[in-house]
Amino acid sequence: MKKDQLTSRRRALLAGAAALGAAGAAAGLFGLGAGEEAVRAPAPAAPGPPARRPLRPSAYRLQPLTGYGPPRAVPGRPPVRRRPLLSVSGIGRTMVLTFDDxxxxxxxxxxxxxxxxxxxxxxxxxxxxxAAAHPHLLVRMADEGHVVGNHTWSHPLLTRLTGARIRTEMERTCDVIEDTYGERPRWFRAPYGAWNRAAFRIGAELGMEPLAWTVDTLDWTEPGTRTIVDRVADGAAPGVVVLSHDAGGDRSQSVRALRSYLPELLDAGYRITVPSRLQV
Known part of the structure; x- marks a missing residue:
């Protein structure tokens, strides 16, 4: 058998093995707003890789998201929702920290x-x-295991835009994220929390779930570091999604507040994590 024929056969075998591994991956649950039902992934058609001992959160979190391992399975299109997801489901005292802009x-x-x-x-x-102006920061987010979502291109009020303009805002951002982060975003958030039917529909068509928040720190008003810390502490609870900002103004208070409330949450037994999208 010729060398290039052996190479082609080897690639085909590797691709088949990767596909079987992806088919057996398990997926978690979303936290839904009122009136929504959680959706479970269908049972896998083939057994996945051998079971391993669960990794500590830290052992998984800092694994790079791109450049290693088999190709990721492409998730199906999510449902078109009528309200954003407000919290996340998880075991025990699980919380999510999010940063916008x-x-x-x-x-x-x-x-x-x-x-x-x-x-x-x-x-x-x-x-x-x-993101286009500072792609190295998205590369770092990918390398350190963070999740990057779509917050539109220029942070407009979506309820004042046509459907075509909403699509442009979202799609351009998806493209930039894919080019720099390494994969297309699976989550989006409307600027100012202003959602409409077009935003939900277009987001779903682009493969994204809408995620809002449970606790708003209102850090963009620059209320003081201690006030931001207190708002997070007062709102802390299982499934909570915390909204803060890392741009859009002077965010030095947000930076200092995180240094204070993050160890407090961990000492209180909270597990800070990121949500998983179902493979549907």
Whole structure:
């Protein structure tokens, strides 16, 4: 058999093995707003890889998301929702930290440094124009295991835009995230929390789930570091999604607040994690 024929056969075998492994991957649950039902992934058609002992959160979080291992399975299109997801489902005292409007080289690196110091992951809902200007920060987010979501290109009020303009805002940002982060986003968040039917529909067509928040720190008003810390502490509960910002103004209070409330949450027994999208 010729050398290139052997190479082709080897590639085919490797691709088949990767596909079988992806088919057996398990998926979690979403936290839904009122009136929604959680959706479970269908049973896998073939057994997955051998069971392994569960990894500690820290052992998984800092694994790079791109550049290693078999290709990821492409998720199916999510349902078109009528309201965003407000919380997440998980075992025990699970919370999610989210940061909007970045990345900003003045504040995002400090936030990433703090998250790395405590070995946790967070979600960053980025604006496309900011991501395009600072792609190295998205590369770092990917390398350190954070999840990047779509926060539109220029942070407009979606309820005042046509469907075509909403699609452009979202799609351009999806493309930038894919080019720099390594995969297309699976989550989106409407600027100002202003959702409409077109935004839900277009987001679903682009393969994204809408995620809102449970606790708003209102850090964009610059209320003071202690106030931000208190708002997170007062709102802490299983399944909570916390909204903060790493761009859009002076976010030095947000940076300092994270350094304070993150160890407090961990000491209180909370597990800071990121949600999983169902493979549907």
């Amino acid at each position: 970045g990345p900003d080289p003045r504040y995002t690196p400090d936030i990433l440094d703090t998250l790395r110091a405590y070995d946790v992951r967070a979600m960053f809902f980025v604006c496309g124009e900011m």
